[in-house]
Amino acid sequence: MKPRPPSMREKRRYILARILPYGVKMDQKQVYFSVIEAATSLWGDAAVGLAQPAVVFCDGGYAVVRCRRGTEKDIATALATVNTIADERAALRTVAISGTIHALRRRIKPIRPLSEAGDVKFGETYFTVYRYPRQKVDLVEKGIKHQKSLFFTEADLEER
Amino acid sequence: MKITDASIHPYPAGDSTLARMAIEAAGLGFDSIVAIGDAGDQHHGIEVLRGAVICAASAKEVLRQVRSPAIRGADVVYVNAGDISFNRAVVSIKEVHVIRNIHATRRNAFDHVAARSAAERGVAVDISMAPIVQLRGTKRQRALQRYADILSLQRRYGFGLTISSDARSILGQRSVRDVRGLCALFGMTGAEIGEALSSVGRITEPHQPVRVVG
Numbered sequence: 160m161k162p163r164p165p166s167m168r169e170k171r172r173y174i175l176a177r178i179l180p181y182g183v184k185m186d187q188k189q190v191y192f193s194v195i196e197a198a199t200s201l202w203g204d205a206a207v208g209l210a211q212p213a214v215v216f217c218d219g220g221y222a223v224v225r226c227r228r229g230t231e232k233d234i235a236t237a238l239a240t241v242n243t244i245a246d247e248r249a250a251l252r253t254v255a256i257s258g259t260i261h262a263l264r265r266r267i268k269p270i271r272p273l274s275e276a277g278d279v280k281f282g283e284t285y286f287t288v289y290r291y292p293r294q295k296v297d298l299v300e301k302g303i304k305h306q307k308s309l310f311f312t313e314a315d316l317e318e319r
Numbered sequence: 320m321k322i323t324d325a326s327i328h329p330y331p332a333g334d335s336t337l338a339r340m341a342i343e344a345a346g347l348g349f350d351s352i353v354a355i356g357d358a359g360d361q362h363h364g365i366e367v368l369r370g371a372v373i374c375a376a377s378a379k380e381v382l383r384q385v386r387s388p389a390i391r392g393a394d395v396v397y398v399n400a401g402d403i404s405f406n407r408a409v410v411s412i413k414e415v416h417v418i419r420n421i422h423a424t425r426r427n428a429f430d431h432v433a434a435r436s437a438a439e440r441g442v443a444v445d446i447s448m449a450p451i452v453q454l455r456g457t458k459r460q461r462a463l464q465r466y467a468d469i470l471s472l473q474r475r476y477g478f479g480l481t482i483s484s485d486a487r488s489i490l491g492q493r494s495v496r497d498v499r500g501l502c503a504l505f506g507m508t509g510a511e512i513g514e515a516l517s518s519v520g521r522i523t524e525p526h527q528p529v530r531v532v533g
Contacts, residue, residue, distance in 0.1 A: 179490055200455045201504075236500035239493050240452050250490040252347075253497065293342055293363075310335035310489045312342065 170228035175263040176238055176251040178220050180297055180308055181270050182289055187217035189245035194224055198237035210234055216260065220270045222251065223263055231256050247305070279316070281309075288316070321350040322495055323519040325417070325445055325483035326370055326397065328355050333487030340489060341365040348495035353395050353483070353519060368394040368523065372419070376401070378408035385414040394523050397445065400424045403433075410436040416522045417481055419445035421469060422462040434472040441525060443479030443518055444469055448493055449486070451501050466505040473511075479522065480515040 178185055191214040198207045210230035216223035226234045238251040255266045270291060277288040279298065286298035286309065294313040300306035324344055329337040337354050341362035344352045351366035360367060371393035375381045381398055390396055391414075398409050399420045406429050409415055418437070421429055421444055429444065437444065446469070450462035473480055482502065486492045493501070495516065502512045 200459075232500060236497070236504070239497035239501060242453060242490075248488075248490055252494060295339065295342065308334060309330070310339045311330075312336060312338040315330075315336040315338055 170258075171225055172228050172231040172256055172258060173215070173260050173263055174224040174226065174231060174235055174238065174256050175254045175266055176222050176224060177254050177270075178217075178222055178244070179250040179252060180248075180310070181220055181291055181295075182272060182297065183247065183249065185217060185222070185244050185249070187214050187222075190214050190217050190222050190251075193241050193244045193249075194234075194238065194251075197241045198234060201237045201240055202233055206230075206233065212237075219267065221254070221267050223260055228258075248308070281319070320513075320517040321366070321520045322348060322516045323351045323353065323368075323481075324349050324486075324492070325395070325481035325519050326353050326355050326419070326447075326485055327483075327492070328485070328487045332356065333491075335487075335489045337367065338362050340486070340492065341367060343489045343492050347492060351519070355397075368519070370395045370397060372397045372399065373415075374399045376405075378405060378412070381409055381412060381415070385412065390414070395519060400428060403428050403430060406430075406433045407436065410440055410442045413440070415442055417443045417445050419447065419483075421445065422447065422450045422465045424465070426465070426468070429469060429472070431472060431476070434476040434478055437478035438476040441479065441522070443481045443522060444473070445481045445483055446502070446515065447483050447485040448498060448501055449484065449491065451504065452491070452493065463505045470506060470511075479518045480511070481518050481522075482512070482515045 194212055194214060198212055210226045212224055212226045212234050214222055215225045235253045238253055241251045243249060255263055257263050273290045279286050279288050285301045287301055289297045296311045296313055296316050298309040327340050329340050345363055345365045353368045353370040355370045355372055371390045373381050373384045375384060384390055395416050396414055397417045397419045398415050400406055400418050410433050446466055482498055484492050499512050
């Protein structure tokens with residue numbers, strides 16, 4: 160099938176969103192389901208059908224959501240209402256909106272732990288410690304599924 | 320004009336410490352935050368105000384609680400809204416700064432009489448982002464209806480509004496841009512949102528007549 164010429168294609172906008180908490184690997188499909196659920200419950204089927212949101216990229220703690228031009232503010236608002244991704248607590252923070260994915264890729268700053276993960280014990284619970292820039296420390300409960308997370312700073316951790 | 324998140328609940332009430340929430344708030348475009356039940360001064364360039372919440376069944380109990388040292392030491396005093404007579408009585412208490420949890424009350428619990436008193440006494444009404452972000456379906460629709468109702472009263476009587484994330488975690492905090500989008504859902508204009516985000520500063524440092532010293 161011959162593709163449509165560029166002038167006849169629909170204009171799109173791309174929204175770059177940071178996935179919180181850091182270090183959690185999210186499946187693109189699961190992010191898509193969360194975005195669609197949030198957008199549909201906020202704006203309804205008709206509006207979301209016209210906006211045509213889709214997750215076109217999801218890696219390194221970032222996701223790129225595509226939508227039709229003119230609906231990007233509505234979709235960005237819907238992204239703010241995302242609470243869970245794949246039954247895990249999460250949030251999407253809109254970083255930038257652009258007309259090309261290329262422009263958004265320049266805004267992606269990879270978020271990696273500063274050092275190797277350590278261990279700490281709080282009460283009866285063991286946590287794995289992940290350190291991030293700006294003295295951020297994430298504590299993830301040791302376990303297999305639905306682990307509790309705590310969000311501290313370096314100073315908070317030293318105090319305890 | 321300081322952009323303030325009017326209430327957050329740091330660790331141990333939530334899962335994120337005050338310092339961590341202050342770092343996130345700075346990254347999200349806020350100049351100050353009100354931490355409920357936590358004393359703070361300055362964290363990572365963010366001014367941290369101390370907030371206290373009064374949860375009472377009667378106005379008499381509120382009057383008793385505002386005299387306690389914990390409440391007296393707070394920069395911003397919140398009272399959880401109740402029924403119509405409770406709200407009318409609470410807005411006339413001098414020590415009360417903000418009425419919160421208005422989305423959880425009945426439809427006419429905050430009426431024109433309470434609105435007029437709130438405007439006269441300088442008491443603000445808190446608009447929490449948590450029900451819009453966390454709830455779904457009819458519960459969220461009801462919260463949006465309540466906020467739209469409060470907004471129409473505010474436009475008529477001119478009492479203050481505050482906007483809070485009510486976050487117990489950094490995952491619950493939202494950026495100023497997100498707050499603008501969420502508040503637009505119930506019809507708030509950009510100017511009204513700007514006014515509401517900066518109203519905590521006016522509560523803690525109200526305009527007073529100039530005094531000649533010495």
